[in-house]
Amino acid sequence: MPKTFYTDHDIEDLVKKGIRTLRLDKREAFLTELAVEKAERLGLQIIFDAETQSGSSSASQSVAADATTWQKPATSMPELPVQHPDLTRNHLCFSPESSEAELRDAIIEAGRLAYQGGLMVANDGNISVLMKDGNILITPSGVCKGRITADDLLVIDLNGRVVKSAADPFLKPTSEQPMHLEVYRRRKDVRAVIHSHLIYANALAITAGKIRMDVIPEAAVAFGSVPITDFAMPSTSQNADAIRKLIADHDVLLIRNHGALTVGRNLDEALINLERLEHVSKTLVFAQLLGDMNTLPTEILDAIARINEQARAAR
Secondary structure (H helix, E strand, O other): OEEEEEHHHHHHHHHOOOOEEEEEEOEEEEHHHHHHHHHHHOOOOEEOOOOHOOOOOOOOOOOOOOOHHOOOOOOOOOOOOOOOOHHHHHHOOOOOOOOOHHHHHHHHHHHHHHHOOOOOOOOOEEEEEOOOOOOOOEEEEHHHHHHHOHHEEEEOOOOOEEEEEEOOOOOOOOHHHHHHHHHHHOOOOOOOOEOOOOOHHHHHHOOOOOOOOOOOOOHHHOOOOOEOOOOOOOHHHHHHHHHHOOOOOOEEEOOOEEEEEEEEEEHHHHHHHHHHHHHHHHHHHHHHOOOOOOOOOOHHHHHHHEEEEEHHHHO
């Protein structure tokens, strides 16, 4: 019997419905690694039926889409109280109705995490989010994203005009704002954009000219593919031109010899995409240095292709 695949988006939707615990049957469904990470991050407990656990203690397989369809295990299992995090404290998981203050907190948190994780260094990179009034909250140019404050951020409209200046009048919106604005024009589902000069991902783009998707299954499921744009002059409208056709179908892409662009429905998704891209790229770089790489079997690649096709159809 074929298994049903579930992604991190399914986990997020369940948590938004107030679901805290899932009882699952390993034989009927499969949970991707991204979904496992999202469950752990959002405090969703996954419990396998006792007769299907087979000694596995990892919450790594399967989800039911509707709480009314869950089956209790034949052998009663006592449920211990679980301490769940206050989801409102995860600033990165904002909603379309989040206030400007909440969005400012989200950008500051994303910048801090990216800087501490080595995903943004010096004053490189930029972050933006879509506000509920249709304007864009964006980071300034020339400021370290790990040390900015909420007052350093600016508000611009979709034409790039400054609607609200930073507390420091000398701070201007990032010079990469044309690229951010192009994303919001092309993708109505996107509310967060991160641009960063990743080391390993950029190295692969510069040398190999691609990020391989036939080696690490989690990468292939998460990204489908990671396209690389034509050359474009940084800090100009050329970057917007370069991503125009690609961003419609991809949440992650690379600007050739420049850096990465990741997007999401919120900064949690955009940052996870950024982190995963660099982690996958680092693994590929080390694998190439160590020798010949083993590619995934055809049947796994075909199964992944079906998962990605289902995900595209569900958008």
